[in-house]
Amino acid sequence: MEKLMTAKDAVREAIVSAKADKAMSWEEIANHVGCSPVFLTSACLGENSLTDDQASAVTSLLGIDSAHIPALTSCPTKGQRIHELANDPLVYRFQEITAVYGETLKELIHEKAGDGIMSAIDFTMDVEKIEDPKGDRIQVTMNGKFLPYRRW
Amino acid sequence: MEKLMTAKDAVREAIVSAKADKAMSWEEIANHVGCSPVFLTSACLGENSLTDDQASAVTSLLGIDSAHIPALTSCPTKGQRIHELANDPLVYRFQEITAVYGETLKELIHEKAGDGIMSAIDFTMDVEKIEDPKGDRIQVTMNGKFLPYRRW
Amino acid sequence: MEKLMTAKDAVREAIVSAKADKAMSWEEIANHVGCSPVFLTSACLGENSLTDDQASAVTSLLGIDSAHIPALTSCPTKGQRIHELANDPLVYRFQEITAVYGETLKELIHEKAGDGIMSAIDFTMDVEKIEDPKGDRIQVTMNGKFLPYRRW
Amino acid sequence: MEKLMTAKDAVREAIVSAKADKAMSWEEIANHVGCSPVFLTSACLGENSLTDDQASAVTSLLGIDSAHIPALTSCPTKGQRIHELANDPLVYRFQEITAVYGETLKELIHEKAGDGIMSAIDFTMDVEKIEDPKGDRIQVTMNGKFLPYRRW
Amino acid sequence: MEKLMTAKDAVREAIVSAKADKAMSWEEIANHVGCSPVFLTSACLGENSLTDDQASAVTSLLGIDSAHIPALTSCPTKGQRIHELANDPLVYRFQEITAVYGETLKELIHEKAGDGIMSAIDFTMDVEKIEDPKGDRIQVTMNGKFLPYRRW
Amino acid sequence: MEKLMTAKDAVREAIVSAKADKAMSWEEIANHVGCSPVFLTSACLGENSLTDDQASAVTSLLGIDSAHIPALTSCPTKGQRIHELANDPLVYRFQEITAVYGETLKELIHEKAGDGIMSAIDFTMDVEKIEDPKGDRIQVTMNGKFLPYRRW
Amino acid sequence: MEKLMTAKDAVREAIVSAKADKAMSWEEIANHVGCSPVFLTSACLGENSLTDDQASAVTSLLGIDSAHIPALTSCPTKGQRIHELANDPLVYRFQEITAVYGETLKELIHEKAGDGIMSAIDFTMDVEKIEDPKGDRIQVTMNGKFLPYRRW
Amino acid sequence: MEKLMTAKDAVREAIVSAKADKAMSWEEIANHVGCSPVFLTSACLGENSLTDDQASAVTSLLGIDSAHIPALTSCPTKGQRIHELANDPLVYRFQEITAVYGETLKELIHEKAGDGIMSAIDFTMDVEKIEDPKGDRIQVTMNGKFLPYRRW
Amino acid sequence: MEKLMTAKDAVREAIVSAKADKAMSWEEIANHVGCSPVFLTSACLGENSLTDDQASAVTSLLGIDSAHIPALTSCPTKGQRIHELANDPLVYRFQEITAVYGETLKELIHEKAGDGIMSAIDFTMDVEKIEDPKGDRIQVTMNGKFLPYRRW
Amino acid sequence: MEKLMTAKDAVREAIVSAKADKAMSWEEIANHVGCSPVFLTSACLGENSLTDDQASAVTSLLGIDSAHIPALTSCPTKGQRIHELANDPLVYRFQEITAVYGETLKELIHEKAGDGIMSAIDFTMDVEKIEDPKGDRIQVTMNGKFLPYRRW
Structure with missing residues (x-):
């Protein structure tokens, strides 16, 4: 794991650096790769995995060594930067929204779709x-499958 | 404060109880009051404040004592139930989304609108x-004003 | 919510008390209701919701007031007793298993089924x-649907 | 300790790297060694100790320096990565299962086997x-000896 | 659970009160019951379960209502008072011993008996x-079975 | 401090390494030094200080540079590894014993010796x-002086 | 325990109330009892135990029911109010002194008296x-016995 | 800050090392500088700032590069080592004193001097x-100015 | 303490209730008492103590029982509601300001006035x-005396 | 991110170092740049972003490599040093002010401007x-826009 983690960190740094040098936006990279900017950004930052084709598109666009491709396609350990990000005002506002509206979300999702998440x-x-x-x-739009709690 | 807090708790309990007795949904109450279901639910649960008219509409619709109206219009202390809710799977998923996508949100909001939240x-x-x-x-849609960091 | 929570607590206490008086096991109750003992127990303890039929079967078997049925069928706020249970040796062993084998589970699930949970x-x-x-x-057997991470 | 810990980390990294280079699965390595994939993976990741024969089988299969064998057979300090893994969604689900079903497990194990773990x-x-x-x-199957609490 | 917990708390209070009224020591009670003072005390305080005979011996000796017997024989949720006890100097010294000598205990138990606890x-x-x-x-003497880690 | 701490870490690593190379046990080293294995191990791991004679005996037996002697005789900052050790099952069991039996120890020590620790x-x-x-x-035997609380 | 704790709380409340009614200072009570004001105050607040004579002197001086005497002489569970006091500026300053000067105290006590506390x-x-x-x-003067670490 | 912090760490290490080489005590250094040993030690460890004269006296006495003087006279970020020191028994005793006697200190300081710290x-x-x-x-003697809470 | 604390809570509740009944603002009460609204509000909420005259002015203005006066003039235990307030967005913003600008405040106060707070x-x-x-x-204006660190 | 973070740290260190070498104050730098000392200091320490012109003014004034300019204009991750600063007495006082006066601020801001922050x-x-x-x-003066909670 440690090794792959390091690989994830290395490709993240290579992408952020090349993106700055080429003055490209996440949106431009995502359009080139053919996927959503949110997904593309999260995968480049180490929170999601790309397909081989997506990873190749990223490395060739940014002129990054293709040896980084496996790091982009491997399964990440997610959520590891949240402790250092939690005091940042932009990120905190999303935690605040959950604190203030979490019970409301619970009420309305149960009202619309029953017991589930x-x-x-x-x-x-x-x-x-x-x-x-x-x-x-x-505007941030989240869209997730409703999963009913199984009774067995 | 304690007193107003108790008042907030009391009206919350009265609403949840009357809503169950009348088998009404949050959506029906919101339609009657003329506001968004999310806002209405959050205010009834004690996380937002209603206008006098909105509060009267809620109490008369549900047949609740109008003495509860000041509790509905007073300024709430928000976010106080998050600790007990944090282990609930439905609420946790929103925390997980912030953990996994928080840095992505930061990148893209800065990319689109500059330094701000x-x-x-x-x-x-x-x-x-x-x-x-x-x-x-x-589908959960969040829409907040972009606030640029002030330089002075 | 508070109100429903109290209702969940009240029915839990009524069930545990009647079960002790009648000297019935969770397994016997589950067999009568026609569902799994794990599911039945978790729902009676307030961590899952029953269907109306299941709830009626529980209350009639144990001779509990049918006014408790809505509490058994309502959507629970889950995981609220974990803090007080976390020091109990039986419960802690399951946390220890996650601490010791969590990364192994991650490796093998990814190996067998790809990026997902x-x-x-x-x-x-x-x-x-x-x-x-x-x-x-x-022997504890856990069986959950594999959910692949969506790429979009 | 520090030294052995480093040795555990080093062999872990050597194994993960060689496994990736040879494109072998944990299951293939376990079959070669003649033990369970869960046990083999956990030992290679540093959470269990191998016998000398098992350790030799691992190093020779993967072409790793046999100087790593003592690190694989030494007693590990377990559970040290759980804090960084705890926000990963796959690992968190197992913590959630304990939060939601921990009391149920307690009830049913006591019901079936008495006071013990x-x-x-x-x-x-x-x-x-x-x-x-x-x-x-x-499907995850856990099988542990029932240990009755001793009365003395 | 709640109910049984209350029952555990009630019998604990009844025993502590009767013990004070009769000016008996834990050691005298244990001698009467025919078990170790440590075990007897821990069971009366709610951290272990007694057999029916032991529970009867306790209640009859102290003149406590026999309705308390099931609370003494039921399986306890253990470790629940540690947070309030952790700042007490007498209890803290045992935590300090683990902090200072925990790694030493690990080294010597592994040296004497191999990988296990x-x-x-x-x-x-x-x-x-x-x-x-x-x-x-x-002098506090602890004696526990050595459990070797299973390899499978 | 930092410097002495580093010195403590360096001698610890030198001892653990030499001990492994010479295949000596902590017990053999302690017998050579003429003190208890628990004390010797804890001092070598950095949790206690040796006398000059004891330190010399350790370094000469293991063939370690005598420049390490001051690190072995200096006053340690104790308990610094407990956070990383706390999830290890062997070490956790001792914390669990305090959680389960801490109040019992308090009762019995007060019963035998009065208000003190x-x-x-x-x-x-x-x-x-x-x-x-x-x-x-x-079997772990702990023996500490009873210190009565002073009244003044 | 719970019972004695309640007793400790009850006598504390009785003393604080009677002290206010009689407008007596802690110092006056201590002078009457013949002990230090710090010790007397800490015992009345539930953090130390009095002798029978001291307890009688307190109850008779303040006109409190002598049934409270055993609560004053029983062994307390100490340190239980620190969490609620920790944000109070007066109490926090003592924690700050430990944070700022803790290492200095360690250095100077070791310099003056060797390895001990x-x-x-x-x-x-x-x-x-x-x-x-x-x-x-x-001016706060603390005076504690130097306890050298035992080597054995 | 980072830079000055590093400078504080560097001079601390230089002082501790030179002090050991010259076998000087903190008391001797303080006597040479002409200030209290507690103050001198705390400043050398990085928790207080010296005057230019005091800093020169320290560096010349210990034969340390005068380039370290600004680090000794700069304003420190205090209290940063408390987390690693908190488990050390000597330091913990001072935290315990606050836990046990904090409320007593509050009572007596208010009794003697009114509302303040x-x-x-x-x-x-x-x-x-x-x-x-x-x-x-x-014997540890603390002496701080009484600061009455301002009413305005 | 407990008792005085209850008294502080009781007067707080009496004031908040009477203030609502009379529809008075904190500013009006402060003007009547002749002190700052911030100070008056904090004292009524239990975080500061009033003089006898100020307390009498408050109780007579609001028509509250003068038996509450001692509770208003007694020394409070401060900061006890911060944990429940910390998730409230209005209060959190002040914590955020400290997180974002704390080091800046440190730099500028040291630059203007030297080592102190x-x-x-x-x-x-x-x-x-x-x-x-x-x-x-x-606009929030804070004004505190500069306290230079004492060198001794 | 990591990369930009490092860039933020590097420019911070370069500025602090050059500022010390040139013996300039934050106020002098701010006057040169034409902005507030608080804003300038916070941006140089990595908690705010400068415009290109402001960044150029800083680097040219201090003789720092202009390659650092992008680090000064990029969006920072804020609040990351608060954990290490929280025990510093100067910074803690601002947290204490929020603990003691947070509810008062909430009351008065709501009284003056309604529900908002x-x-x-x-x-x-x-x-x-x-x-x-x-x-x-x-004297610290904070001035923030009042944001009324939106009702929708």
């Missing part, structure tokens, strides 16, 4: 900026 | 069930 | 005693 | 993928 | 005062 | 393996 | 106000 | 060994 | 709303 | 030393 695995997310004369807005 | 105060949220033959899905 | 929602569990002349053994 | 030391575990047209499943 | 379940403990002109001493 | 400083400990046909046992 | 059991403490034209000062 | 900034401390035939004692 | 005891605070066409602003 | 993003802060014959004072 929204999957965070069979899950997609989008981030958009919505222009607004009173101040632009950020 | 998505407000959790000037903020709205929607929860929908999306029918899908492969399994229904839950 | 074993669901704890679409999930069943069995507990059996296996007689053994060198000392009886406990 | 399931050993996590005199313990075996199996992981299998079960093909299922509605979605493959993962 | 000392059981805390198949376990007995004695506490003695040893008179000493330079100041009396307390 | 067992010292962990004026303290000795022994570890023995006791052969037993039903499975060998580990 | 200052006992917190065979220990006395005094609190004085020292008048000073530039602002009065508080 | 003892400053830990306008503060001095002394450590002395007091010879005693029944065992030497350590 | 801003007192939180000899301290005043003001809260004002500043009307602004682009959105009103809140 | 003071923004920590659209926020400015000033630090001033105020000369005072009775001891200089530090």
Whole structure:
């Protein structure tokens, strides 16, 4: 694991560095790869795994050594940076939303679909900026499969 | 504070009880009040404050003593149930999403709008069930004002 | 919520008390209800929800007031007793197994099925005693749907 | 200790690296060594100790320096990676199972076998993928000796 | 559970109260019951379970209602008072001993008996005062079965 | 401090390494030095300080540079590895014993000797393996001076 | 235990209440009892035990029911209020002193007396106000027996 | 900061090393510098700042490069080693004293001087060994300005 | 203590309730008493102590039983509600300001005044709303005595 | 991220070092750059981002390599040093102010402006030393936009 982790960290650093040198955005890379910017960014940061084709597209676009491809396609250990990120105001606001609205989400998801949860695995997310004369807005759309609790 | 807190707890309990007796959904109550189900539910659970009109609409619809109205319009102390909710699988998934995608959200919001955050105060949220033959899905849409960090 | 929680606690106490008075086992109750002992026990303790029929079967078998049925069928807030249970040696051993074998489970599940997880929602569990002349053994079988991480 | 710990880390890294280079699975290595894949994987990751014969079989199969054998046969300090793994969704699900079903396990083990625990030391575990047209499943079987609390 | 817990708490309180009224020591009660003072005390405080005979001997000796017997023979949830006890100097010294000598115990038990642990379940403990002109001493003797880690 | 700490770590590593090369046990080293194996091991691991004579005996027996002697005789900062050891099953069992029997120890020590504690400083400990046909046992004997609380 | 704890709490409340009604200071009570104000206060607050004579002196002086005497002479569970006191600025300053000067105390005590500690059991403490034209000062004098680490 | 912190660490290490080489005590260094041993030690360990004259006296006495002087006179970030020191028995005893006597200190300081605190900034401390035939004692004297809470 | 604490809680509740019944603001009460709204509010909520005159002014203005006066003038245990308040977004923002600007405050206070701190005891605070066409602003002014670290 | 973080750390170190070499104050640098000392300091320490012009002004004033400019203008991960700073007395006082006055701030901001918060993003802060014959004072002025909670 340690080894693959290091490999994940190395490719992350190589991508962030090349992306800065080429002044490319995550959105441009995602468009080139043909997938969602959220998914592409999370995989490059080490929180998801790419297919071989996706990984090749990333490394060739950014001019990164193809030896990094296995690190991009291997299964990550997720969530490992959350402790250092938890005090950052942007990230904290999402924790605050769960603190303030978590019980509301629980009530409404149960009301709409019964006893179960929204999957965070069979899950997609989008981030958009919505222009607004009173101040632009950020819209985050989360979409997860409803998983009913099994009775057996 | 303690007193108002108790008042918040009392009206919450009165609402949840009357709602169960009348077999009404949060959505029906929200439609009656004329606001979003997420906002209505969060206010009834004690995480937001209603206007006087909204509070009257809730108490008269559910047949609750109007003496509860000040508790519904007072400013709440928010986020107080998160510790007991944090081990619940439905609520935990939202924490997991922040753990896994928090850095991605940070990257993309900064990429789209510069140095700043998505407000959790000037903020709205929607929860929908999306029918899908492969399994229904839950869609949560968060929409917050982008607040640029001030330089002074 | 508080109210329903209290209702969950009340029915739990009524069941545990009636079960002791009638000297019935969880297994006997489960057989009468027609479901798994693990599922039945977890629902009676407040960690899962029963169908109306299952709840009626429980209350009539144990001679409990049918007014408790809604508490048994409502969606629970799960995992709320883990902090007080975490120092109990029997419960701790399962935490220890995750501490010692968690990375092994990660390696082997990824090896067998790719990037994804074993669901704890679409999930069943069995507990059996296996007689053994060198000392009886406990066998716990967990069975959860493999959920592949979605790429989008 | 520090030294042996480092030795454990070094052999772990050597194994993970050679396994990747030779494209071998944990299951293939375990079959060659003649033991369970769970046990073999846990020992290679540093959570269990091998016999001399098992350790030699591993190093010769993977072409690793036999100087690593003492590290594989020495007594490990277990559970040291759990904090960094605890936010990973796959590992968290096992903690969630303990949170949700821990009291149920306690009830049923006591019901079947009296006052005591399931050993996590005199313990075996199996992981299998079960093909299922509605979605493959993962089955984890834990088997531990029942240890009755001694009265003295 | 809650109910049985309350029952455990109730019998604990009844015993501590009757013991004070009758000015009996734990040692006298244990001698009457015919078991070790450590075991007897731990069971009366709610951390172990007695046999029916032992429980009857306790209740009759102390003149406690025999309705308390099932609470004494039921399986306890153990370790629940450790958080409130952890700052007490007498209890803390035992935690300090583990902090200072834990690695030493690990080294010497492995040296003497191989890879395994000392059981805390198949376990007995004695506490003695040893008179000493330079100041009396307390001797605590712990005796647990060595459990070798299973290889499978 | 940092410097002495490093010195403590360096001598620890030198001892563990030389001990492995010479295939000596802690017991053999202790016998050579003329002190208890528990004390010797704890001092070599960095949790106690040796006298000059004891330190010289250790370094000459193991063929370690005598420049390490001051590190062995200096006052250690104790208990610094407990956080990484706390998840190890062997070490955890001792914490569990305190969790389960801590209040019992408190009751019995007060009963035997009055208001006071067992010292962990004026303290000795022994570890023995006791052969037993039903499975060998580990016996740990702790012996500390009783310190009565001073009233002033 | 619970019962004695309650008794400790009850006598504490009775003393604090009677002390307020009679407008007596801790110092006056201590002078009447013939012991140090620090010791007397700590015992009345439930952190130390009095002798029978001391307890009688307290109850008769304050006009408290003598049934409270056993609660004053029983062995307390100490340190239980520290979590609620830890955010109080006066109490925090003593924690800050340990944080800032803890290593200095370690260095100087070892320098003066060798490897050992200052006992917190065979220990006395005094609190004085020292008048000073530039602002009065508080002087706290701690005096504990030096306990050398035993080598065995 | 980082840089100055490193500078603080470097001068600390240089002082501890030179002090050992020259076999000087903290007391001797303090006498040479003309200040209290507690203050001198705390400043050398990185918890206080020296004046230029004091810093020069330290570096010239110990033969340390005068380039270290700014590190000794810069404002430190205090309390950063407390987490690693907290399990050390000598340091823990001071935390225990706060846990056991914190409320007593609060009562007596308020009784003597009203609503306010003892400053830990306008503060001095002394450590002395007091010879005693029944065992030497350590006396720690803390002296801080009483700061009354301001009403405004 | 417990008793006085209860008294603090009781007067707090009486004040909050009477203030709501009379529809008075904290600012009006403070103006009547002749002190700062921040100080008055904090004292009524239990975090500061009033003089006898101030306490009488509060109770007579609000029509509260004068038996509450001693509770208002007694020394409070401060900071006890912070844990329940810490997840509230308004309160959290002040913690966030410390997290983001704490090191900056340290740098600038040291730069302006040398090694020392801003007192939180000899301290005043003001809260004002500043009307602004682009959105009103809140201004919080903190003013504390600079306390230089004593060298001795 | 890691890479940019390192870049943030590197420029921070370069600035702190050059600032010391040139003996410049934060205030002088801020005056040169034309912004507030608080903002300038926080950006140089890595908690805010500068504009290109501001960053160029900093690097040219201090004679730092202009390759550091992107690190100064990139979006920081904020709040990451708070854990190591939290025990420092100067920083702790600000946490204490929130603990003691947090509820008061909540009451008064709600009283003045309704349900909402003071923004920590659209926020400015000033630090001033105020000369005072009775001891200089530090004044910290925080000014944040009032954000009303949105109802939707």
